[in-house]
Amino acid sequence: MKVLHVNAGLEAGGGLTHIVNLLKEAKKEGEDFSLLCLAEGPVARAAREAHLQVAVLGINSRYDLASLGKLAAFINNGNYDIIHTHGARANLFVSLIRRKLSAKWCVTVHSDPYLDFADRGILGKLFTAANLYALKKSDCVFAVTKNFANLLIQKAHVDRNKVHVIYNGIFFHQDSQIPAKYPEPTFNLINVARVEKVKGQELLLHALKNLDNANVHLYIAGDGSQMVALKDLVQKLDLGPQVTFQGFMTQKQLQNLYRRMDLAVLTSYSESFPLVLLEACDNLVPLLSTDVGDIKMMIPDQDSGFVAKVGDVTSITNALRKAVATPKNELEEMAIREKTYITEHFSVANQLETIIQEYQAIIKR
Template identity: 90%
Template sequence: MKVLHVNAGLEVGGGLTHIVNLLTEAKKEGEDFTLLCLAEGPVAQAAREAGLRVAVLGINSRYDVASLGKLAAFINDGNYDIVHTHGARANLFLALIRRKLGAKWCVTVHSDPYLDFAGRGMLGKLFTAANLYALRKSDCVFAVTKNFANLLVHKAHVNQNKVHVIYNGIFFHRDSEIPAKYPEATFNIINVARVEKVKGQDLLLRALKNLDNANVHLYIAGDGSQMAALKDLVQKLDLGPQVTFQGFMTQKQLQNLYRRMDLAVLTSYSESFPLVLLEACDNLVPLLSTAVGDIEMMIPDQDSGFIAKIGNLTSITTALHQAVATPKNELEEMAIREKAYITEHFSVANQLEAIIQEYQAVIKR
């Protein structure tokens, strides 16, 4: 079975990690997977560094419809059985050439399609409508949470027989491969996320202010359009000594920072199945998250982590207070339990196996 994964190529967050991890596992298992990026960028670079088979089509604009024939020829000449797209731009391009292809077409929905272009006015509404149109035209849709699956079926009106929930996974390290923890006097919190409104870092800063504990230090690892606004908020809340903006960090840099962390926090309004929490868990850092992206599947009980209500400052403050008040040795035990659970349920190997089963079913249909 020949499979072509297609992405615009400009992802820098969880989408990039998802694609590269999945194709890395497929290579290890001897599967015939290829990655095609519409444009040169971070995805192609990361795929090459991982030793994957990757091609770049050279489409440098989402409006470059003249290259659709080039895309169709690449797919048909390659005799692919499955084309698997990731992201709105790749989805739309496939929808426009669908009738010219001999391959079956699958899509992974990494995020809420109604929020992907929020705040972009009429153009955003057009992009949203185009993406939803594409999802309805595909042969198979992989939703990374039950919430997304329900949204696609009941709001976007995608045929429910096409929609399948397959959770994200990562490669887990043996505990002996994780750098030893570096104990510090402060209680250190890390937030790894794009600095955008949907990630709710403003709520995290306000919760930190409400906590009123000078011994707690927050590290924000990420970059984005809200950086200036968040720095202004830090000054307004008089939190300067307690907050460090790390900017974008590589996985190697993050792993080194994790060894100093007591808690990983995500206060987003919307998420898929957040890989950043899986990665923190792999590094034996306890988790606190708002109730996004089927998080109860990742944090199944109070012994596994902390869950707060979405967009609720009081709930986030309470959960943060509970975590900070927990003795560090108990947090360490929590992280060990959580990693054992996560490793069993959310590996890339499990993810790949489930996806291949659906590929085979789509081909039979």
């Protein structure tokens, strides 16, 4: 079975990690998977660094519809059994050439399609409509949470027989491979996320202010359009000594920072199945998240982590206060329990096995 994954190529967050990890596991298992990026960017670079099969089509803008013939030729000349797209732009381009392709077509929905372009006005509405149209034309849709699957079926009216829930996974390390924790006098929080409104960092800053505990320090690892606004908010709330903006960090840099962290915090308004929390868990950092996506599959009970209401500063403050008040040895035990649970349920190997089963079923149909 020959499979081509297609992505715009500009993703720098969880989508990139998802694609590269999936193809790395496929290579390890001897599967014939390759990657096509519409444009040069972070995804192609990450794939090359992982020694994966990757090609770049060379489309220069999201409006470059003249390259559709080039895309169709690349796919048909490759004699692929499955085309698997990730992201609205790749979905749209393949939908426009669907009738020219003999391969079956699968899509992974990594995020809420109604929110992907929510802040782009009329143009955003057009992109949203085009993406939803593309999803309906595909042969199979993988949703990374049950919530997304229900949204696609009930609101977007995608055929329920096409929609399958497949949770994200990562490569987990043995505990002996994790660098030893570096004890610090402060209680350190880490938020790893793009600095965008949907990630809710302003909620976290207000909660930190409400906590009124100078011994708590927040590290924000990420970059994005809200950086200036968040730095202004830090000054307005007089939190300067308690907040450090790290900017974008590599996995190696994050792993070193995790050594000093007591709690990984995600206060997003919307998420799928956040890989950043799986990665924090792998590094034996306990978790706190708003109740987004299928987070309760990841944090199944109060012994596994802390969950707060979405968009609710008071709830986030209370969850933070509870975490800070928990003795550090109990937090360490919580992190070990959570990693044991997550390793059993959300590995890349499990993810790949389920996806291949669906590929085979689609080809048979």
